[in-house]
Amino acid sequence: MVDRSIENFECGHRACGGCGASSAVRMILKGYGENTIVVNSTGCLEVFSTPYPETAWKTPWIHSLFENSSAVASGIEASLKKQGRLDTEKILVFGGDGATVDIGTLCISGAFERGHDFTYICYDNEAYMNTGIQRSGATPYDADTTTSPAGVCSTGNNLPKKDYPQILVAHGSPYVATASMAYPADLMKKVEKARNTKGPCYIQVHTPCCTGWGFDGAKTMEIGRMAVECGLWVNYEVIDGELATVKKVKRVPVDDYLKAQKRFRHLFKPVRNDAEIAKIQAIADKNAKKYGIDIE
Amino acid sequence: MTMEIMEGSIAIAETVRLCRPQVISAYPITPQTHIVEGLASIVADGRLDAEYICVESEFSALSACIGASAAGSRVYSATTSQGLALMAEVVFNSAGMRLPIVMGIANRAISAPLSIWNDQQDSIMMRDSGWIQLYAEDNQEAIDMHILAYKVCEDHNILLPAFVCFDGFILSHVYEPIDLPSQELVDSFLGPFNPYQKLDAKDPISFGMYATPEYYLEFRYEHDQAVKRAADAIKKYGKEFGEIFGRDYSELVVGYKLEDAETAIVAMGSICGTVKDAIDEMRAEGKKVGLLNLRCFRPFPSTDVAKALAHVNTIAVLDKNVSLGAKGAVAIEIKEACYGSNIPVYDYILGLGGRDVRKRDIKKIVELAEKGEGDMFYGLREEVL
Numbered sequence: 001m002v003d004r005s006i007e008n009f010e011c012g013h014r015a016c017g018g019c020g021a022s023s024a025v026r027m028i029l030k031g032y033g034e035n036t037i038v039v040n041s042t043g044c045l046e047v048f049s050t051p052y053p054e055t056a057w058k059t060p061w062i063h064s065l066f067e068n069s070s071a072v073a074s075g076i077e078a079s080l081k082k083q084g085r086l087d088t089e090k091i092l093v094f095g096g097d098g099a100t101v102d103i104g105t106l107c108i109s110g111a112f113e114r115g116h117d118f119t120y121i122c123y124d125n126e127a128y129m130n131t132g133i134q135r136s137g138a139t140p141y142d143a144d145t146t147t148s149p150a151g152v153c154s155t156g157n158n159l160p161k162k163d164y165p166q167i168l169v170a171h172g173s174p175y176v177a178t179a180s181m182a183y184p185a186d187l188m189k190k191v192e193k194a195r196n197t198k199g200p201c202y203i204q205v206h207t208p209c210c211t212g213w214g215f216d217g218a219k220t221m222e223i224g225r226m227a228v229e230c231g232l233w234v235n236y237e238v239i240d241g242e243l244a245t246v247k248k249v250k251r252v253p254v255d256d257y258l259k260a261q262k263r264f265r266h267l268f269k270p271v272r273n274d275a276e277i278a279k280i281q282a283i284a285d286k287n288a289k290k291y292g293i294d295i296e
Numbered sequence: 297m298t299m300e301i302m303e304g305s306i307a308i309a310e311t312v313r314l315c316r317p318q319v320i321s322a323y324p325i326t327p328q329t330h331i332v333e334g335l336a337s338i339v340a341d342g343r344l345d346a347e348y349i350c351v352e353s354e355f356s357a358l359s360a361c362i363g364a365s366a367a368g369s370r371v372y373s374a375t376t377s378q379g380l381a382l383m384a385e386v387v388f389n390s391a392g393m394r395l396p397i398v399m400g401i402a403n404r405a406i407s408a409p410l411s412i413w414n415d416q417q418d419s420i421m422m423r424d425s426g427w428i429q430l431y432a433e434d435n436q437e438a439i440d441m442h443i444l445a446y447k448v449c450e451d452h453n454i455l456l457p458a459f460v461c462f463d464g465f466i467l468s469h470v471y472e473p474i475d476l477p478s479q480e481l482v483d484s485f486l487g488p489f490n491p492y493q494k495l496d497a498k499d500p501i502s503f504g505m506y507a508t509p510e511y512y513l514e515f516r517y518e519h520d521q522a523v524k525r526a527a528d529a530i531k532k533y534g535k536e537f538g539e540i541f542g543r544d545y546s547e548l549v550v551g552y553k554l555e556d557a558e559t560a561i562v563a564m565g566s567i568c569g570t571v572k573d574a575i576d577e578m579r580a581e582g583k584k585v586g587l588l589n590l591r592c593f594r595p596f597p598s599t600d601v602a603k604a605l606a607h608v609n610t611i612a613v614l615d616k617n618v619s620l621g622a623k624g625a626v627a628i629e630i631k632e633a634c635y636g637s638n639i640p641v642y643d644y645i646l647g648l649g650g651r652d653v654r655k656r657d658i659k660k661i662v663e664l665a666e667k668g669e670g671d672m673f674y675g676l677r678e679e680v681l
Contacts, residue, residue, distance in 0.1 A: 034497070035497040036497070037367070037495050037497065039363070046506070047506060050502055050505040050506065051505070051506060051508055052505040052506065052507045052508070052511050053505075053511070055502035055505065057500070057502050058500060059497065059500050060495040060496060060497060060500045060501060060503075061500070061501075061502045061503065062363070062366055062495055062502075062503040062504050063503070063504035063505065063506075064359060064362050064363075064386070064389055064390075064393065064504055065359070065385060065386065065389055067355075068355065068356065068359035068362075068386065071351065071355070071356035071359030071360050071363070072359050072360065072362050072363035072366075073363060074321075074349055074351070074356070074359075074360045074363060075319060075321060075349065075359065075360030075361055075362060075363025075364035075365070075366075075367070075371070076363035076364065076366065076367040076495065077363075078319045078321075078347035078349050078360070078363075078364055078369075079318065079319050079347070079363065079364040079365075079367035079368060079369035080367055081347060082318040082319060082345075082346070082347050082369055083318070083367075083368060083369070088497070089497045106352065106353055106355065106356070107352075107353075107355070107356050107359065109352065110351055110352030110353065110356050111356075113352070114349070114350070114351075
């Protein structure tokens with residue numbers, strides 16, 4: 001096991017108080033260990049950690065553009081291979097959900113097809129948070145965002161969350177996993193496993209965003225756990241295309257998770273929208289069935 | 297010196313091999329394809345110890361070059377036209393990150409309408425990106441400029457990427473006698489890649505940080521200064537290149553029968569060959585016409601241009617591009633360089649999308665310029681308008 005005492009992500013950066021992504025990154029760097037080269041897409045993480053001339057990164061870090069991190073990582077991998085450095089140095093990509101499931105898909109698909117040795121972390125806060133809470137392909141059904149606003153004729157985002165991990169499974173990735181920042185031990189273990197797996201690995205990490213979702217920043221971990229406990233987020237591993245592990249839960253209805261966030265308040269006010277809440281419950285039920293998460 | 301008859305693209309691929317890039321990342325596009333095919337087969341045959349990344353788009357081609365260069369490798373890519381347009385965001389970004397990437401541009405027209413044939417709109421489109429832009433007249437220049445570009449770009453006082461531009465098909469697919477330098481000579485000129493800084497776990501740096509309004513202006517100033525410094529670096533290394541390889545590149549602008557010329561033609565790229573032949577014929581008829589060949593468009597050698605053209609009466613600029621709604625990009629620069637001289641500068645947009653330009657066209661343009669008729673699309677087929 002790698003030395004979990006390492007701190008490659010310094011305090012003093014400019015993330016919001018209670019930011020799920022920043023805590024996740026600190027833990028992920030602990031899990032991935034020393035000699036890590038980080039590639040970071042444009043987004044919240046990049047912006048709050050590196051306003052020139054300050055940096056929160058104590059490990060080599062590069063940012064090029066929003067959508068090209070996996071292509072940049074491909075080049076780094078080829079370069080390290082040529083220099084005989086790939087045995088000792090490992091590459092870790094961080095992209096937000098927008099940078100990953102939407103605009104980065106071309107570069108990600110190419111890099112995973114080519115089989116470069118790196119790990120791609122999608123920190124999933126379920127919308128374009130850096131630009132002000134616009135919907136992405138990872139935004140959950142009915143979430144109120146600034147580009148999928150709830151209104152008289154709208155119940156918020158009218159599309160389901162894109163099942164991105166399965167896209168990478170279809171690419172033949174040797175290790176695809178989902179994790180939550182609210183389950184640090186599980187997260188770090190998965191990241192370490194990815195480091196030790198040769199080839200392109202993908203981990204999508206649920207990182208609640210107090211600012212974008214509308215909850216008290218002291219409750220980030222709690223919200224993360226509620227998502228898992230109601231089945232709207234599932235933690236699992238797919239190894240060589242086969243479902244290997246699933247986090248099982250004593251599942252609760254989605255109501256409390258939704259009620260705790262302002263992005264879903266239109267489902268409860270002025271009156272409870274039973275039809276829409278039932279649709280969200282159906283998404284959780286489908287997840288539960290698909291992955292077998294229910295503790296009987 | 298052994299001259300060998302080679303296709304331009306193959307000569308370029310063989311020259312890139314001699315420059316020993318450790319990572320090549322490219323996506324095929326007409327008329328650049330023979331270069332990347334050539335390099336792929338050179339790597340496959342073990343004639344170059346490099347990683348060839350067969351990417352899924354031009355956007356990733358240059359993005360992978362960024363990663364590979366930042367991690368400490370000499371890199372190469374090549375593209376043209378739509379490919380260059382697709383990588384536009386990465387073109388600006390890689391220059392701002394000050395990475396010494398060399399990229400071949402087989403100049404081609406831009407869609408719409410779709411055209412695979414030659415003009416120079418593609419590289420001109422990237423005029424303001426902060427890349428060095430060199431333009432080759434023939435294939436010997438195209439290969440020499442590749443070697444020279446690495447030398448200039450990797451200088452720690454420069455740290456910029458460079459386009460080596462050569463006209464698509466007209467050069468890329470043409471067989472010409474080539475002096476392919478020996479590996480020993482290229483090694484002695486270039487040496488191994490010595491990155492100014494690199495991604496290295498032993499010495500962590502943050503690379504590509506964003507700049508607030510307190511710093512952005514200074515980043516752009518430093519970048520601009522580096523592009524300007526590149527003019528002297530090209531001259532210095534161009535002279536050194538001449539001493540080693542026997543072909544001098546110490547000038548960013550090259551005159552042909554310009555010393556006593558009354559009318560000067562200004563042009564970039566392969567068209568200069570046609571212009572020289574036309575000048576020879578016009579000279580035989582007693583017309584004092586000369587050529588100023590622009591080898592380097594960025595940095596723009598404004599002072600050199602003004603000096604070279606100071607004595608002429610008329611300037612005719614041949615632009616294989618157009619800034620729609622304004623003029624050709626070269627003419628705009630020449631006017632700026634000659635500002636205050638009162639020498640009339642006439643612009644001729646020509647040869648777009650592969651339209652052939654012949655000696656008789658050059659003669660006609662000289663006649664038009666001497667009559668004071670210019671700033672026009674030359675050679676329009678009125679019957680299809």
